[in-house]
Structures are given as C-alpha cells and as structure tokens.
Amino acid sequence: MWKIEKGVSELEIHVLDGSLLGGLLVYCTVWDLRKKEIPLYPVLVVGVFLLGIKAIEGEFAVVTTALGALLGIGLLGISKITKGGMGIGDAILFVVIGISVGFFPAISILFYSLLLAAVVSIILLVCRKVTRKQTIPFIPFILA
Secondary structure (H helix, E strand, O other), X not given: OXXXXXXXXXXXXXXXXXXXXXXXXXXXXXXXXXXXXXXXXXXXXXXXHHHHHHHHHOHHHHHHHXXXXXXXXXXXXXHHHOOOOOOHHHHHHHHHHHHHHOHHHHHHHHHHHHHHHHHHHHHHHHOOOOOOOOOOOOHHHHHO
C-alpha cells in the first residue's frame, strides 16, 4: 500500500475527501431536483478519485472502504428486487458515500435520509401536494 507522503497531513486528506463528496452531493441534489435522475458519470469519476485517496491512506482505509461500498452494493440489490423502489442511481451514489465515509457512518446517513424522506413524504401526502404513486427526489435528503 502507498503511504501518505511527507508534508501531506491526514487532515488535508480528509478535507479533500469530504470536499469531493460534499461537492458531488450538492451537484447531484440540483440535478435530481431538476430531472429526477442521478448523473452517473460524475458519481463514477468522484468514486474513482475517492478510491485513490483511500488507497493512499493505507490498509485500514481499504477495509472500511470495502465495507462501506458493500452497503451501496446491497442497496443495488434491493433496488433490483423492489423494481425501482429505490433508484439505481441512488444506490450507486451510496456506493460512493460508503467508499468515502465507511460502513457505519454510511448506515447512519442512510437511516437519517430515509427518516427525513418519510417525514417529508407524509407531510406532502397529508397536504395533498403529491399522490402515493408519485416519486420524490432522494438525494436532497442525503445532503440534508
């Protein structure tokens, strides 16, 4: 494994990691709100960069990165089983989130995103702004 070069601190690596993920989430939120789809090319490019960063961090990062990515891969399976209950793009984005933050933080992000989406969906249904058949963009709840 590569090691962090002299002069590059762990803090700088974490800031770069967080900035890439944060920027991606903002970009995907705007895209999702406008088009109700996820732009896969930027998600994949950022995912590759994050894998590179994790490779530089060392062996421990490889384990947490792999476990984090497994969450997104599991969501891909759920997306297929539920025939789009959760979009494939959302699941692929969770692969990248898992790569960036690791398994347990990614689980927390997923839990709170789903909880917030459920609360907002109930409010929208009660106010008759949406019907049960309509979909709402999920990425804004991840960003929140």
